[in-house]
Amino acid sequence: MVDPRAALRPSAAVREERLWQRHLEMAKLGATSKGGVNRQALSVEDAAARRLLTGWAAARGFAVSTDAIGNLFVRYDGSEPSAEPVLTGSHMDSQPTGGRFDGIYGVLAGFEVLEAFADAGLRPRRPLELVAWMNEEGSRFQPGAMGSAVYAGSLALDRALAAKDRAGVSVADALSQTLAAAPASRRPGFGGPIAAYVEAHIEQGPRLEAAGRTIGVVTGIQGQRRYTVDVVGEEAHAGTTPRAARKDALSAAVAIVSALEQLMADPADTVRFTVGRFEVQPGSPNTVPGRVHFTIDFRHPDTAVLAERGDRIADVAARHAKGCTVTVTEISRVAPTVFAPQVIDLVRDCATQLGYQHMDMPSGAGHDAMHVARIAPSGMIFVPCWRGISHNEAENATPADLAAGARVLAEALASLANA
Numbered sequence: 161m162v163d164p165r166a167a168l169r170p171s172a173a174v175r176e177e178r179l180w181q182r183h184l185e186m187a188k189l190g191a192t193s194k195g196g197v198n199r200q201a202l203s204v205e206d207a208a209a210r211r212l213l214t215g216w217a218a219a220r221g222f223a224v225s226t227d228a229i230g231n232l233f234v235r236y237d238g239s240e241p242s243a244e245p246v247l248t249g250s251h252m253d254s255q256p257t258g259g260r261f262d263g264i265y266g267v268l269a270g271f272e273v274l275e276a277f278a279d280a281g282l283r284p285r286r287p288l289e290l291v292a293w294m295n296e297e298g299s300r301f302q303p304g305a306m307g308s309a310v311y312a313g314s315l316a317l318d319r320a321l322a323a324k325d326r327a328g329v330s331v332a333d334a335l336s337q338t339l340a341a342a343p344a345s346r347r348p349g350f351g352g353p354i355a356a357y358v359e360a361h362i363e364q365g366p367r368l369e370a371a372g373r374t375i376g377v378v379t380g381i382q383g384q385r386r387y388t389v390d391v392v393g394e395e396a397h398a399g400t401t402p403r404a405a406r407k408d409a410l411s412a413a414v415a416i417v418s419a420l421e422q423l424m425a426d427p428a429d430t431v432r433f434t435v436g437r438f439e440v441q442p443g444s445p446n447t448v449p450g451r452v453h454f455t456i457d458f459r460h461p462d463t464a465v466l467a468e469r470g471d472r473i474a475d476v477a478a479r480h481a482k483g484c485t486v487t488v489t490e491i492s493r494v495a496p497t498v499f500a501p502q503v504i505d506l507v508r509d510c511a512t513q514l515g516y517q518h519m520d521m522p523s524g525a526g527h528d529a530m531h532v533a534r535i536a537p538s539g540m541i542f543v544p545c546w547r548g549i550s551h552n553e554a555e556n557a558t559p560a561d562l563a564a565g566a567r568v569l570a571e572a573l574a575s576l577a578n579a
């Protein structure tokens with residue numbers, strides 16, 4: 161016999177097939193030939209994704225608005241409109257060779273929950289707001305997690321708007337083009353107040369799949385520091401210039417990266433150190449390189465390690481300059497995040513009640529929740545991703561796991577919104 165109370169639970173109204181189809185629709189926007197997605201922040205593909213989400217929201221009668229940094233909000237009214245809302249969401253932008261689930265899953269799972277509430281005729285006390293945070297990935301404009309950082313007060317709006325991509329286009333200009341192509345009513349201010357935030361995301365690592373668990377109860381996010389390094393030498397003729405007379409920016413940059421690999425050496429393999437962008441100028445086979453620009457992404461769960469090793473980067477770089485000028489600029493620093501115990505417990509309880517195998521785990525990847533957690537009790541829900549592959553066009557997840565995460569999200573949001 162069907163339990164009549166089950167029909168009143170929003171998780172019972174989550175529809176796996178609808179959620180999956182929405183992923184397939186979104187994946188067409190910026191689709192790559194290898195089955196992934198290239199939908200960078202404030203691109204025409206991002207504008208298309210905004211229009212698609214806005215259209216779905218309009219069809220359900222949900223109000224849509226955007227703030228001054230381009231975060232996109234979809235609102236499901238509560239019975240007390242002035243109560244502090246409960247937020248959920250993630251991001252719609254992707255890596256250049258991104259997958260179909262990183263970020264967009266948290267947006268679509270949140271939208272599925274809003275629809276589930278509407279379908280079940282449920283009206284929580286607090287409003288529910290779905291947020292698509294602007295520029296989480298940081299591949300076009302740095303720093304990443306830009307929209308949530310501005311929202312949470314960790315990054316000044318002016319600084320964010322002034323950031324430029326490699327073609328010299330500013331966030332301010334790209335944002336006004338995007339909002340012209342994907343209009344939404346403007347909302348004032350940032351930062352709430354909000355009652356709580358829960359973000360769903362694919363794990364982006366192999367642990368859930370290996371352990372045969374469906375739900376990751378996320379306890380926190382490791383900290384990170386990001387830098388740019390500019391090495392300036394002197395262009396010279398490759399055929400005539402003796403080694404002693406060269407200021408070879410590439411030779412210096414290679415020595416710097418090699419020394420930094422030593423600095424970051426860690427037998428425990430906890431340190432994460434990545435040089436993901438490395439640009440050589442003028443890029444001519446027969447000119448000694450005059451300029452190199454590269455990025456550093458350094459992560460660790462321990463604040464002391466982040467401080468100690470991160471603070472030595474500039475000195476190590478200077479010692480391997482080989483006669484060039486080296487400028488190290490720290491562009492973002494986010495301390496390790498510890499999620500609110502009550503949200504962690506709630507996510508775990510919801511997973512248990514729904515009968516899903518789960519495990520507590522920290523996040524190696526960064527998420528918008530790391531900023532929102534500074535202004536509201538926050539937590540995250542992970543679902544497995546195939547072989548742990550992410551930031552890769554082969555990224556994959558199953559419709560059943562995506563729906564499971566959305567059901568846990570639905571119950572967690574219901575509890576928070578009725579509190």
Ligand code: GLV
Pocket residue numbers: 296297304524525526527
């Ligand atoms: C987000 O994509 C991150 O870099 O962790």
Ligand code: MN
Pocket residue numbers: 251262263296361526527
């Ligand atoms: Mn992400």
Ligand code: MN
Pocket residue numbers: 255262297551
């Ligand atoms: Mn990502």
